[in-house]
Amino acid sequence: MTERITNWAGNVVFGAKSVHRPTSVDEVRRLVSSGGPLRVLGSGHSFNRMADTTGGLISLASLPRVFEISANRRSVRVDGGVRYGELAPLLQAEGLALHNTASLPHISVAGAIATATHGSGVLNANLATAVSSIELVTGTGELVTLNRDKPDFSGAVVHLGALGVITALTLDVQPTFDIRQYVYDDIPRASIADSLLDMLADGYSVSLFTDWTGLDANMAWLKRRADDPMSGDWFGAHPADGPRHPVPGMPAANSTEQGGVPGPWHARLPHFRMEFTPSAGEELQSEFHVARSDAPAAIDAIATIRAEVAPVLQVCEIRSIAADDLWLSPNYERDSVALHFTWIADTDAVLPVVGAVQEQLAPLAARPHWGKVFTTAPADLRTLFPRLTDFAALAASFDPAGVFRNEWLDAVLGLDA
Structure with missing residues (x-):
């Protein structure tokens, strides 16, 4: 029987025929190379059909945890399945911090980045702005790395799951603060x-x-x-x-x-404690x-x-x-x-x-x-987000066969017209 998977709130029951929980990047590459449709499921904290698919859902929660602080202690490399509530105490133990957090520490880092999730503060940009490098498996199964010096980097960070599977990210960090x-x-x-x-x-x-x-x-x-x-x-x-x-x-x-x-x-920037799961469903x-x-x-x-x-x-x-x-x-x-x-x-x-x-x-x-x-x-989205057409072209270059496409994404990108 097909596993029944819902989003955080339970208002979306995913139409996936299968759920994959790879335990290595190589396994992710094999899954993608076998063809779609596929979508990546983070912590499920979305309230629409962004992550839905008629094919396979990929959860990255079982990837090996990665926590690598750079030599200059200004960045940290993490895996694509880690949640903020798991990452934050590790950084704190090293005397380091992110610039901000969302209200919930329960959400996955990669999922929050993909959707431009944010905290608050007139001087604080959204969480995705901390990303200095992303490693992803594209629609062809290739593993690529994009850094801030790449011309398409600003288009690839907030990616709605359209470019591939984020297997690792590098985030800016700073000295811890109270x-x-x-x-x-x-x-x-x-x-x-x-x-x-x-x-x-x-x-x-x-x-x-x-x-x-x-x-x-x-x-x-x-x-x-x-x-x-x-x-x-x-x-x-x-x-x-x-x-x-x-x-x-x-x-x-x-x-x-x-x-x-x-x-x-x-322990203060989120509104909620990690040990509780507020409002689910x-x-x-x-x-x-x-x-x-x-x-x-x-x-x-x-x-x-x-x-x-x-x-x-x-x-x-x-x-x-x-x-x-x-x-x-x-x-x-x-x-x-x-x-x-x-x-x-x-x-x-x-x-x-x-x-x-x-x-x-x-x-x-x-x-x-x-x-x-x-x-x-x-049509209004293309007006509100002036680079949306450019992003559609970028998505096509990373995923030419449409492995990561779904009905929701086609509508957003204007590809269902």
């Missing part, structure tokens, strides 16, 4: 209207959370360097009287430590990125439809991300603010609201996060 995390309750709408961009810049990483039942924000999560503590009120908000979970009403036990207690970067997610200067207008736009949004929303997170030069990054050549929607687990109820959100944000050229729920038309 972070203090603070939570503030009830941020007034007037403060958001007057000072949103100042709020988002007031820390190493800053997130605002709202359930859109009102115009005030429920909470602000500020992550500051340990040598930059804070006290007192914040833009009219008051310090939380205890630990919080990002979703109102959920237990705070699976959230990272708050209250300004200093701790290593990897209980949510859908969408996210849209606008230019940072358009963030106040984006919030005003969503406020006009909050009566539609709130009934199907668990929480909305507002974060800022620095610009980059990666072709398929939602932050390509523009500093951005992302509005991330965690919806209830009801696709039929959520999809019309996603459409309404997209309609409201369309005048602001909002770019979707590739791994989330969105219904943006392929």
